[in-house]
Every structure is written in C-alpha cells, then in structure tokens.
Amino acid sequence: xxxxxxxxxxxxFHSLRSAYASTPxxxxxxxxxxxxxxxxxxxxxxxMAVVGSFPFNSFLSGLxxxxxxxxxxxxxxxxxxxxxxxxxxxxxxxxxxDFVLCNLVLHLVIxxxxx
Amino acid sequence: MARNLxxxxxxxxxxxxxxAASIFQPISESHRSAALELFTPTDxxxxxxxxxxxxxxxxxxxxxxxxxxxxxxxxxxVSETLGSSSSTTKDLxxxxxxxxxxxxxxxxxxxxxxxxxxxxxxxxxxxxLDFYYSISSLALIKDQNSKVDVLLGDADGIFRSIKxxxxxxxxxxxxxxxxxxxxxxxxLALEALAGVMSLASSEIDHSLIDTLKNDIVKLFDxxxxxxxxxxxxxxxxxxxxxxxGPLSTTSAVIRxxxxxxxxxSGTITLSGNKILGLAKFFLGIGIPGNSKDFxxxxxxxxxxxxxxxxxxxxxxxxATVLSLTKKDQLKVKVNTVLGSSAPPLTVKLMQAFxxxxxxxxxxxxxxxxxxPENAVHILDVLPKSVDVGNYIFVFExxxxxxxxxxxxxxxxxxxxxxxxxxxxxxxxxxxxxLDSDLGSIETQKKIDLAGETSVSLSANHLQKLRLxxxxxxxxxxxxxxxxxxxxLRHETEVEHIFVVGNSGKQFEIILDFLGLVEKFFYLSGRxxxxxxxxxxxxxxxILRAVGHVExxxxxxxxxxxxxxxxxxxxxxxxxxxxxxxxxxxxPEKRPPKxxxxxxxxxxxxxxxxxxxxxxxIGVNLKNFPTLAVPATFAILFHLGIAAxxxxxxxxxxxxxxxTTLKTLGFLGAFLMFVGHRTLSHLASTSAKLKxx
Numbered sequence: 021x022x023x024x025x026x027x028x029x030x031x032x033f034h035s036l037r038s039a040y041a042s043t044p045x046x047x048x049x050x051x052x053x054x055x056x057x058x059x060x061x062x063x064x065x066x067x068m069a070v071v072g073s074f075p076f077n078s079f080l081s082g083l084x085x086x087x088x089x090x091x092x093x094x095x096x097x098x099x100x101x102x103x104x105x106x107x108x109x110x111x112x113x114x115x116x117x118d119f120v121l122c123n124l125v126l127h128l129v130i131x132x133x134x135x
Numbered sequence: 136m137a138r139n140l141x142x143x144x145x146x147x148x149x150x151x152x153x154x155a156a157s158i159f160q161p162i163s164e165s166h167r168s169a170a171l172e173l174f175t176p177t178d179x180x181x182x183x184x185x186x187x188x189x190x191x192x193x194x195x196x197x198x199x200x201x202x203x204x205x206x207x208x209x210x211x212x213v214s215e216t217l218g219s220s221s222s223t224t225k226d227l228x229x230x231x232x233x234x235x236x237x238x239x240x241x242x243x244x245x246x247x248x249x250x251x252x253x254x255x256x257x258x259x260x261x262x263x264l265d266f267y268y269s270i271s272s273l274a275l276i277k278d279q280n281s282k283v284d285v286l287l288g289d290a291d292g293i294f295r296s297i298k299x300x301x302x303x304x305x306x307x308x309x310x311x312x313x314x315x316x317x318x319x320x321x322x323l324a325l326e327a328l329a330g331v332m333s334l335a336s337s338e339i340d341h342s343l344i345d346t347l348k349n350d351i352v353k354l355f356d357x358x359x360x361x362x363x364x365x366x367x368x369x370x371x372x373x374x375x376x377x378x379x380g381p382l383s384t385t386s387a388v389i390r391x392x393x394x395x396x397x398x399x400s401g402t403i404t405l406s407g408n409k410i411l412g413l414a415k416f417f418l419g420i421g422i423p424g425n426s427k428d429f430x431x432x433x434x435x436x437x438x439x440x441x442x443x444x445x446x447x448x449x450x451x452x453x454a455t456v457l458s459l460t461k462k463d464q465l466k467v468k469v470n471t472v473l474g475s476s477a478p479p480l481t482v483k484l485m486q487a488f489x490x491x492x493x494x495x496x497x498x499x500x501x502x503x504x505x506x507p508e509n510a511v512h513i514l515d516v517l518p519k520s521v522d523v524g525n526y527i528f529v530f531e532x533x534x535x536x537x538x539x540x541x542x543x544x545x546x547x548x549x550x551x552x553x554x555x556x557x558x559x560x561x562x563x564x565x566x567x568x569l570d571s572d573l574g575s576i577e578t579q580k581k582i583d584l585a586g587e588t589s590v591s592l593s594a595n596h597l598q599k600l601r602l603x604x605x606x607x608x609x610x611x612x613x614x615x616x617x618x619x620x621x622x623l624r625h626e627t628e629v630e631h632i633f634v635v636g637n638s639g640k641q642f643e644i645i646l647d648f649l650g651l652v653e654k655f656f657y658l659s660g661r662x663x664x665x666x667x668x669x670x671x672x673x674x675x676x677i678l679r680a681v682g683h684v685e686x687x688x689x690x691x692x693x694x695x696x697x698x699x700x701x702x703x704x705x706x707x708x709x710x711x712x713x714x715x716x717x718x719x720x721x722p723e724k725r726p727p728k729x730x731x732x733x734x735x736x737x738x739x740x741x742x743x744x745x746x747x748x749x750x751x752i753g754v755n756l757k758n759f760p761t762l763a764v765p766a767t768f769a770i771l772f773h774l775g776i777a778a779x780x781x782x783x784x785x786x787x788x789x790x791x792x793x794t795t796l797k798t799l800g801f802l803g804a805f806l807m808f809v810g811h812r813t814l815s816h817l818a819s820t821s822a823k824l825k826x827x
Contacts, residue, residue, distance in 0.1 A: 045752055052748040059741035067734040071726040113814035113821075120810065124779055128799070131783040132792065 046112075050097040054090045061086035081133040088126045092119055159365075159418040160451045161474040162436060166422060167197050170433070173426045180208040184216060184229040189430035191236045196437040196473070210239035217245050224256055224268035231275035238279075246276055246283045254285075257293060262310040266297050267323045270330035277334065290335030294343055297327055305354030318368045318388060319379040321354055325391025332398045348403050351392060355405055358412075364546070365419050366412030382420070386431035389413060393438040407445045407544025414439050414447040414472045436472045445544035448477050450530055452551055453511075459523060459557035459609045460674060465514035467503060469532055478543065479535040481505070482512040485548060486529040487521065497521060522610045523557040523672040556672045557609040559616070561585060563641065564604035566664075566681065568594045571649060582681055584666065590682030596648045596689055602635070602681075603643040606668070613640055616670035621646075623662040623684075629698050631655065635666075648686065656698040657691035758817065765816040772813045775806040 043051075064082050073079055099107045099115035107115070174181070174190035181187040187209050216222050216230040227249060234241065249272070256269040270293075273285045287293060300308045300320075307320035328347060332339055358366045359381075368385045370378065379387070396403055417436050423429045439447055450469050457463040465484075469477045482503045486496040497520045503512040532545035567579035577598060582588040584604065594600060602621060606614040619635040621644055631654065635644040648655075663683045669676040760766045779802050786795040 045754065048752050049749065049754060052745055052752070055748075056741045056745035059744070060738050063734065063737045063741070067731075067737075070734075071730065072724065074723045074725070111818050113818045117810055117814050120776065124776075124803075127780070127783055128786075128795075131787045134787055 044102070047097055047101060050093050050100070054093045054097070057086045057090035057093065061090070075135065077133055077135050081130045081135075084133075085127065085130045088130075089123060092122050092126065095119070159415050159449055161418065161449050161470040161472055162197070162433070163474060166433070167199055169422045170194065170197055170199060170429065173429050180212070184209075184212060184226065184233050186426065188229050188232040188236070189426060189434075191233065193430050193433045195236060196433050209233055210237055213237070213239050214241055214245075217241060217249060224253065224265060224272065227253070228268040228272045228275075231272050231279065235275055235279060241279075243280060243282060246280045250276055250283050250285050254287070257287065258289075260296075263297070263300055263307060263320055263324055263327070264309065266293070267327040270327045270334065274330040274333050285334060286336040287331065287334045288336060290331055290337065291340055291343070294328060294331050294335075294339055297324055297331070298343065298347065300324065301350055303353075304357060305350045305352070306357070317379075318354070318357070318370055319384045321350075322384070322387025322389070322391040325351070325388070325395045329391070329394035329398050332395075344399060344401075347395070348399070348401070351395070351403060352405070354388070355409060358409060360412065361416070361419075363415070363419065364412055365415035366409050367416040381416075382423075382428050382431050385413060385416060386435040389435045389438050392444070393442040396443045403444055405444055407447075408546050410439065410442070410445050411447040411544050411546035414449065418449065418472060440471050440473050440475070446542055447472055448480075448532060448543050448545050450482070450532060450545075450549045450551075452553075455552065456554040456556060457517065458674065459517065459521075459555060462516070465503070465517060465528075465553075467512040467514075467530060468510065469512065476510055478539045480539075480545075481533045481535065483531045483533060484514060484528060485531050487526050487553075490525045490527050490552060497526075517555070519610065521555055522608050522612055523555050523559070523614065525672065526553045526555060527551065528553050554672055556674050558675045559609075559614050559670075559673045560607045561668070561677075562605045562607065565602075566590055566592065567601045568592050568684075569599040569601055569645075571597045571599055571647065584668075584677055584679060584681075585675070588681060590664075591685070592682070593685035593687070594648060595687040596652050598648060600646040600648070600684060601643065602664075602666070603641055605641045614670075614673070616668055616673055616676075618667055618669040620667040622665040622667070624665065625655075625658050625662050626660050627658065627698065629656065629658060648688070652688050653695065655686070655688060657688050657695055658698060659686055659688045661685055760813075760816060760820075765813065768809050768812040768816070771809040772806070775802060775809055778802055779806065 061083050064079065064086070068079050096115055096119040098104060099110055099118075100112045101107075170193050174186075174193060176190075181190055213230045213234050216226050217234075222230070253269040253273050253276075256265055257273070260266045260269065273287075276283055277285045300311060301324065302308065302316040304316070305321060306316040306318050307324040308314065308316050309320050325347075332344075354368075357368070359369055360366050367381045368388050369381045370384045392403075414436065417432050417439075420428075420432065423432055448469055449472055450467060453466050453468065454463070457465060467482050469480060469482060471477060483500060484498070484503060485500045487498045488496050498518045501514070501518075503514045505512050528551050530549045530551065531547065532549075534540050534543060534545070561584045564582045564584045565579060566582055568577045569575065570577055577594075578592060580590045580592070582590055592600070606616065608614045615637060619637075619642055621633045621635050623631045623633075623646075631651075633644055633646065635642050637643070661683050662685075664681040665679065666681050667678050669678070760769050779799065782795060782798055782802060786792070
C-alpha cells in the first residue's frame with residue numbers, strides 16, 4: 021500500500037514535470053521570479069521569528085514588497101499565458117507595462133513605509 | 136508676629152521722634168559739625184565772596200575756632216573787587232561784608248573812591264536792590280574806616296524814595312515800574328532803611344519812622360503759622376526772576392526788622408509769640424542740607440538772639456521718655472535760640488494730662504527746682520498721680536527780674552509730649568484646661584511670664600483652654616496695653632491669633648475648642664502657644680512661647696475647609712530651581728550585528744537562485760531590438776527604471792516625499808514615453824512574425 025502510494029507520487033511528479041517542460045520560457049521566467057520573491061519573503065519571516073519584530077514597519081515593508089511583487093508577477097503570468105482565452109486580446113507588452121507601473125507604485129509606497 | 140511687633144515699636148518710636156521734634160532744641164554741637172561739613176572750601180577758597188561771607192558769618196556765630204584757612208586768598212579777592220571799577224554794587228557789598236569779618240588791609244583811597252561811586256548810585260537810584268546794596272555797603276564802610284565821610288546829606292529824601300516803593304500791606308516793590316510786591320523785598324527795604332538811618336547826618340523825621348513801624352506791624356499781619364506754633368513769612372509772588380522760599384523770605388524780614396529795631400529808640404509793638412514762633416520756625420527745620428539755607432537759619436537766629444524787640448527763650452527737654460521704674464527725673468532746660476544761658480527764671484509745671492483727654496489735669500501746678508551747675512530745672516520725683524502712659528506736660532517760664540520780662544519772650548505756656556514708661560507687673564498668670572459641660576478644671580498650671588516657662592497640656596474638642604493674668608503698673612493700677620495676643624501655631628505652621636480681652640481686673644481668654652474645630656481645620660496635634668503683651672510705655676513687653684497643647688480634634692468631614700497652603704518663602708524664589716530630569720524611551724533590544732548580516736546574505740540567496748534558474752532555462756536577449764532607434768529607446772527605458780529605483784533609494788535615505796514626487800513626475804513622464812515606444816516596437820515585431 022505504502023509502496024504503491026510512493027510510486028503513485030513519483031508518477032504524479034513525473035507527469036507534472038513533463039507537463040511543465042512544455043510551458044513557454046517566458047512563463048517559466050515569471051515562475052522563477054515568483055519563487056525568488058516568495059523565498060525572500062520567507063527568509064524575512066524567519067528572521068523576524070528569530071530576532072523579533074522591533075522595526076515592525078521595516079519588516080512589514082520588506083515582506084509586503086516581496087509578496088506584492090509576487091502577486092503582481094502572478095497577475096502578469098495570468099495575462100501573458102496564451103492558454104487563457106480571457107486575455108487573448110491583450111498584448112503581452114501591454115501586460116508588462118502594467119506590471120512595471122504597478123511595481124513602481126508599490127515600491128514608492130514601500131519606500132515611504134520603510135522609515 | 137514678631138515682625139509685626141517690631142514694626143509697631145518702630146512706628147511708636149517714629150511717632151515719638153516726630154512729636155519730640157515739636158519740642159524745639161536750641162542750636163547745639165550737631166550744628167557746628169554740620170557747618171564744617173557744609174562749608175568746605177575747595178582749593179583754599181569758596182566759590183564767590185557771597186559764599187565766603189556766608190561761611191565766615193556762620194562760623195563766627197557758632198563760635199567755631201578751627202576755621203579753614205581762607206584768609207589770604209579771600210583778602211586778595213576782596214581787594215581786587217574793591218579796586219576794580221567794573222565791580223557791581225552787589226560785588227562791592229559782599230566784598231565789604233567779607234572785609235568786615237576778615238579786616239583786610241585796604242587803602243583809604245580805595246574806600247574814598249568806592250564811597251563816591253556808591254553815593255552816586257544812592258542819589259540816582261530807583262530800584263530797591265540798588266538802594267539796598269549801595270546803602271548797606273556805605274554802612275559797612277562806615278564801620279570799617281572811620282576816616283571816610285560816608286554820611287548822606289539828604290537822608291530824608293533817600294528814606295522817602297525807598298518808602299515810596301512800599302505797598303499798603305507792608306510789602307515792597309523792587310522798583311517803581313514793577314507793580315508786583317514782595318515780602319522778601321520788604322526785608323531788604325527794612326535793612327536799607329536801617330542803613331539810611333545809621334548814615335543820616337541829621338536825624339530822620341519821626342513821622343517817617345512811625346509810618347515805617349506801622350508798615351512792619353502790617354507786614355506781620357500777613358505772617359503764616361504752622362500747627363506746632365511756628366510762624367514764617369512766605370513769598371506770594373511766585374513768578375519773580377528769583378523765587379525765594381519761606382526760609383530765605385523769613386530770614387530777610389528778620390534781618391531787616393532787627394537792623395531797623397536796633398536803630399529806633401521807640402518800641403515796635405509786635406507780639407512776643409510771633410517772635411518766638413519765628414525762632415521756632417528756624418529751629419524746627421533741624422539742620423538744613425545746603426549751605427545757603429544753613430546760613431539763613433543761623434544768621435536769622437543770631438539776629439533773633441540779640442534783637443531789641445524781644446529775645447525768644449526756648450524750653451527744651453533733654454529726654455522726653457521718663458522711666459518710673461528707674462525713677463528718672465524730669466529735666467527742663469531753658470536757653471536762648473543759640474543755646475546760651477537764660478536770665479534767672481523759674482520753670483513751673485502747670486498741668487499734665489494724658490494725651491487724648493485734654494480736660495483733666497493729673498497734677499497740681501508746681502515749681503521745678505533749679506540746678507545751677509548744669510543749668511537744668513529739675514522735678515525730683517514725678518507726682519504719685521502720674522502713671523505709665525503718654526502725657527502732655529504744660530510748662531510756664533516765669534522770669535525773676537521784671538526788666539527781663541521786657542527783653543525776653545517766653546511764649547506763655549509750652550506744651551511738651553512726654554512718655555512715662557515703667558515695668559509692668561504680671562501676676563496670677565495661669566493656664567488651664569476645663570471640661571466643657573461642667574466647667575470643672577481638668578488641669579491647671581501656673582506660668583511665670585517673666586521667666587522661662589514651658590507648660591505642656593492636652594485637650595480634646597469637648598474641652599476649653601483658659602489663659603488668664605493680671606497686669607499692674609508701678610503705681611499699682613490696672614494696666615491695659617495696646618496689644619495682648621494669644622497665638623496658637625500648629626506643627627504645619629498654620630497659625631491662629633486671638634485677642635485676649637480684659638474683664639475688669641484681669642485679662643482672660645477662654646478657647647472653646649468645640650466652636651473652633653472648623654477654624655482649626657480639624658488639625659489635631661501639637662499647637663505651640665505664644666503670648667504677646669506689648670505697649671510703648673511698657674518696659675517689659677513680652678513675646679514669649681508659653682508651652683504647647685496637644686489637641687485631639689475629630690476627623691474632618693468631607694466638606695471641611697482645607698487648611699491654607701503654607702506661605703511660600705519669598706527667598707526661595709531666588710534659590711536654585713529643582714533639576715529637571717528627562718526620561719528617554721529605553722532603546723529596543725537589537726539583534727547582534729552578525730545575525731542580521733547573515734540574514735542579509737540569506738536574502739540574497741534566492742536572487743542567486745533566480746539567476747541560476749534563468750541560466751538553466753536558457754534565457755536570451757535575442758528579442759532586444761537591433762535597430763539603432765528602438766535600441767536607444769529600449770536602453771533608455773531600462774535606464775529610466777533604474778533611475779526610478781535609485782530615486783526610491785534616495786527617498787529612503789534623505790529626501791522627503793515632495794522632492795521625490797516632483798522628480799518622479801518628470802521621470803515617470805520620460806519612462807511612459809520611452810516605455811511606450813519600446814513596447815509598441817516589440818508588439819509590432821511580434822505581430823509581423825505572426826502574420827508571416
């Protein structure tokens with residue numbers, strides 16, 4: 021029983037990896053970027069857990085900067101993905117421009133909040 | 136309280152000094168030392184001959200031997216002034232005055248020349264000052280050099296022309312063209328007329344002299360009076376060129392009057408009281424502060440001392456505070472104004488009454504014994520009826536010789552305020568705590584108010600405190616002092632003062648604590664008791680801590696008045712202020728530096744991972760535009776993003792929001808433009824790819 025579940029899991033991972041390999045490169049870049057942002061956020065959370073939340077606004081701004089970027093990147097990924105029929109008419113360049121603008125606004129607020 | 140008492144005593148002392156001032160003391164040593172201080176020559180001479188004369192005359196009257204050495208310098212300026220043809224009559228007058236004292240060596244020829252000049256002035260004179268200076272100068276020359284002929288041929292005429300300036304009220308005008316009349320001028324005129332009389336070659340018409348005597352009497356009708364019995368003349372003419380105060384005006388009149396009186400044979404009918412009043416006026420001003428006033432005072436008193444109308448005699452007391460306990464003798468001195476001894480006389484004590492009640496005299500009239508050694512009239516023992524208190528004694532001077540009665544004036548009765556003091560006996564002083572309802576004595580203690588006593592009592596609010604004592608004067612009578620106060624002082628410095636009333640023969644105060652709890656602010660605890668018995672005539676006034684009472688008062692109800700705040704010590708305002716300590720927020724705990732740096736490195740790890748991931752995916756920059764214009768825009772687009780991020784860093788490090796937003800506005804517009812161009816280029820290329 022246990023053997024079969026691990027095998028199933030292996031089979032599942034395998035199929036996932038092979039399915040992901042067919043994803044276009046630009047989406048992979050975005051995924052990588054989201055992963056990078058989320059990991060950075062995680063490290064900050066760990067730091068806070070170890071040290072304490074004294075400059076709380078700094079912690080919040082750092083964390084929200086990462087999460088916000090990740091969310092924006094996810095949004096970009098949704099818009100850029102060709103599979104999504106919903107955004108068929110939207111040019112990826114336009115989506116990227118939105119992403120850049122949102123990032124700039126987000127970081128203006130973050131910088132203001134950083135103290 | 137102690138301060139109050141001291142203040143009161145000072146006040147009483149001040150009042151007694153003020154009243155003592157109305158006993159006029161003759162000129163004494165203090166005037167002599169003041170004269171030496173006031174008349175001090177600078178560089179061996181006084182400022183002018185006028186001042187020199189005033190100084191020399193004052194020293195002469197006061198009999199001051201060790202005059203400053205001014206003889207040679209002054210004589211030089213006298214001979215210069217007399218020799219100079221440009222000297223005015225006023226200069227000549229004062230030079231001759233100085234010369235009359237110093238007796239310098241002046242040539243007879245100079246006197247001759249001056250005399251002829253002065254005579255010319257007298258004959259053509261029309262102003263009073265011309266007459267005054269020239270005639271007085273001639274009179275001085277007559278005294279100084281007998282060989283010069285100074286006698287006036289037309290004395291009657293000159294007398295008339297001076298008299299023509301007189302007014303109907305006895306005052307004089309300075310000149311015929313000046314309608315204003317002046318009392319000071321009257322004094323000068325009298326002196327000038329006296330000079331005319333002394334210089335007259337033949338006797339002056341008697342009718343003229345009689346009218347002049349009438350004028351003097353009229354002039355004395357305008358004399359003014361102070362409440363203390365002193366008389367003086369005041370100038371009514373205020374806007375004259377040179378205003379004269381009461382002192383110099385009175386002085387001028389006295390000089391003129393005495394000069395005139397010394398030359399007339401008949402009597403001038405003036406009341407002796409007025410002459411005495413004038414003397415009192417000059418004595419009453421004490422020691423003037425400037426040399427001019429000093430000279431006027433001393434010179435006038437000297438004139439009064441030797442005048443022919445009536446010489447004032449001044450009654451004075453060496454001490455106006457007499458102690459019954461020490462058995463002080465009542466001493467009275469009678470002198471002339473300058474302090475020389477009086478003719479044989481008897482001083483009678485006519486009356487003595489307690490000040491404030493003038494109707495009843497406490498003594499019979501009696502004579503004072505004379506002590507020829509000290510020239511003092513003494514009353515050995517004060518009569519039995521004189522007890523401690525403030526009295527007014529009335530004296531009368533009786534001259535022995537009937538001839539003296541014509542020469543001297545004593546001014547009738549003289550009133551003198553006197554303080555009779557003594558040690559007051561305090562008897563039966565006791566303090567007791569009573570039960571309120573029954574009035575029975577709980578504790579009773581005798582206290583000795585003369586010595587040191589310290590009683591300690593305790594009481595509650597249902598009890599009473601009674602303090603009683605008796606005061607008797609040295610004559611054995613009941614004594615009621617000005618101040619009898621009982622003071623209770625709580626530990627917290629809250630004070631309560633009670634006036635101790637007297638019931639017939641003894642002083643008694645009963646403090647019913649039940650009625651006083653509110654006044655005492657419900658403050659239980661130790662109260663110090665202080666008793667004040669004070670009076671100006673009581674030699675043993677007391678301000679003494681009697682002891683203390685431990686009070687047990689009920690708890691204060693909620694609405695009870697709060698005790699007043701302690702008075703702030705006024706000196707503490709200038710002391711150092713309490714130091715202000717600032718409390719800062721304790722800094723938060725910070726992690727060790729190494730840990731933070733380690734986590735900084737950790738945050739970089741995902742970034743590194745991101746790059747590795749990118750490489751593994753096989754990212755390339757093939758889509759980057761190759762044409763010159765789109766490439767430029769693309770580079771500018773990336774530079775613009777980098778600039779905005781740099782701007783954010785600057786904003787974080789030092790700029791404020793406004794500067795940042797302004798810059799961001801420009802950068803944003805630039806970024807929009809280049810971004811749009813770049814992305815639309817990319818879009819168009821991808822569209823071309825799709826269509827092909």
